[in-house]
Amino acid sequence: MKKDFFNNKINRINTNSVKWDRMENLFGKKDLLPFWVADMDFAAPEEVVKEIAKRVDHGVFGYTTPTESTNESVRSWVQKRHEWNIEADWITYSPGIVFAISMAIQAYTQKGDSILIQPPVYTPFFEMVKVNERKLIESPLYLKGDRYSIDFSSFEKQLASGVKMFILCSPHNPIGRVWKRGELEKIAELCKKYDVLILSDEIHSDLVYKPSVHIPISSLNEDAENRTITCIAPSKTFNVPGLQASAIIIPNNELREKYQQQQHKQGFFTLNTFGTIGLEAAYTHGEIWLNELLAYLQENIDFTRSFIKKNLPSLKVINPEGTYLLWIDCRALNMSDEDLHNLLLTKGGIAVESGVKYGAAEGKGFIRLNIGCPREQLKEGLKKLKAALS
Ligand SMILES: Cc1ncc(COP(=O)(O)O)c(C=O)c1O
Structure with a gap:
């Protein structure tokens, strides 16, 4: 498996990235670690980059x-x-x-x-x-x-x-x-x-x-x-x-x-x-790249589920059959969505999606966590989640 490829942390700050560069604007706070919008922190397959670079070299657009x-x-x-x-x-x-x-x-x-x-x-x-x-x-x-x-x-x-x-x-x-x-x-x-x-x-x-x-x-x-x-x-x-x-x-x-x-x-x-x-x-x-990505994401999911089970047992991760987005039931915390969201931002320093964005009643008490990132970044985010909620 191309673990090194997916483990590689690429700095995306100042690339006009919605996920990284718009956070201060959207969440009102600096220095957050992003686990929100459905955008992963991995480079595209090499062949995609190569074909685009070839076209850039041509120079006529x-x-x-x-x-x-x-x-x-x-x-x-x-x-x-x-x-x-x-x-x-x-x-x-x-x-x-x-x-x-x-x-x-x-x-x-x-x-x-x-x-x-x-x-x-x-x-x-x-x-x-x-x-x-x-x-x-x-x-x-x-x-x-x-x-x-x-x-x-x-x-x-x-x-x-x-x-x-x-x-x-x-x-x-x-x-x-x-x-x-x-x-x-x-x-x-x-x-x-x-x-x-x-x-x-x-x-x-x-x-x-x-x-x-x-x-x-x-x-x-x-x-x-x-x-x-x-x-x-x-x-x-x-x-x-x-x-x-x-x-x-x-x-x-x-x-x-x-x-x-x-x-x-x-x-x-x-x-x-x-x-x-x-x-x-x-x-x-892209097929081989995708198969390797899926294996990596599955490990990220397994890691997150066991981390939460061990460290934050009141949260319940809904088992994902697809996507790199984890839907997490936080209702046992008995917190309002606003308080939960603010706590994750201020005490945790992480930006996640509030469940209510996906349905005022159906998403109440849930958060959506994007695990499409290098494992070290995920580990850092989960530690922050634990620090915010412990
Ligand atoms: C279900 C679903 N549809 C559409 C989109 C966005 O698609 P596009 O960027 O092509 O408009 C997303 C992005 O998260 C999505 O989750």
């Missing part, structure tokens, strides 16, 4: 466009990693997945239409529905032991109330579930019954730990394929979110045309030169 080989890199990646057979012309490119979510909301729904989400969930799911003046409908996930599940009776009740679109987070940020085939089949069956479009955000789909397996909901059957818009990207997988390049896979011709028209209406035509190169290089050459 005119308009560029994804090519057949870019499409092929996406097609063969999802086939190899997720046994999903797609066609090259199902793929559209987008600078980001939050942008794509907003485009899909605008393309397929009208102001006032109902859109369903499952809190606790990634904050922009709430935001994009609200800023587009659609009606936010929620079917919260429920926690039993250390595992979240879908309450299918609430899910069906909400779909039956006239929902137009369901935004699925698969795997689910922040609770780390990798949905099982049976769960996805039930979702697809109910969306068919109530004729609801599925917008499936699969940005974390490559970050899954054995024995869990990611199944693209679109790959289940013909009906699911025809009602699903799937969003994937190399950004979380290979830690290249700054390259701003994502692939939106829409098998249904009519839905794809509507989506493309919406991007066109916003004046979007093509990706950034380096985004295109990075996406293709990552999907073409």
Whole structure:
């Protein structure tokens, strides 16, 4: 395993990094150690860096466009990693997945239409529905032991109330579930019954730990394929979110045309030169790097879980099946979210995400900890967590 590569601490201060350089602004305090935004502290795979450097050396940065080989890199990646057979012309490119979510909301729904989400969930799911003046409908996930599940009776009740679109987070940020085939089949069956479009955000789909397996909901059957818009990207997988390049896979011709028209209406035509190169290089050459990353992240998860069990037994780590984000139940501390957040900042010196960002009720008493960093940095952060809460 390339342990040295992932153990290597790279100074990111003064690189315009949101994670490191925006902390003082966002958290109101200097010298914090960051465990918040979903951005890892690892360098990208060598081949990605090499291909970008080659392009930099060329020196001419005119308009560029994804090519057949870019499409092929996406097609063969999802086939190899997720046994999903797609066609090259199902793929559209987008600078980001939050942008794509907003485009899909605008393309397929009208102001006032109902859109369903499952809190606790990634904050922009709430935001994009609200800023587009659609009606936010929620079917919260429920926690039993250390595992979240879908309450299918609430899910069906909400779909039956006239929902137009369901935004699925698969795997689910922040609770780390990798949905099982049976769960996805039930979702697809109910969306068919109530004729609801599925917008499936699969940005974390490559970050899954054995024995869990990611199944693209679109790959289940013909009906699911025809009602699903799937969003994937190399950004979380290979830690290249700054390259701003994502692939939106829409098998249904009519839905794809509507989506493309919406991007066109916003004046979007093509990706950034380096985004295109990075996406293709990552999907073409990044597999070995990813397998090594997954082994490293699994060790970080195991380390964190045993540290917390030993040193902070009142906290409960929700077992992650995917993602590098740990959802930690701190309710036994009996503290308000504000007090907990402030304590971690002032006494601990660490920046984590407050659970309430992912659902006011569902995230109450939780924090989200990003363990995508060198082990020494993680150890330092956990010591700080212990010092704050002991
Ligand atoms: C579920 C999910 N979707 C989308 C994003 C962001 O995607 P992008 O940067 O491409 O907009 C994130 C980032 O954390 C995420 O967790």
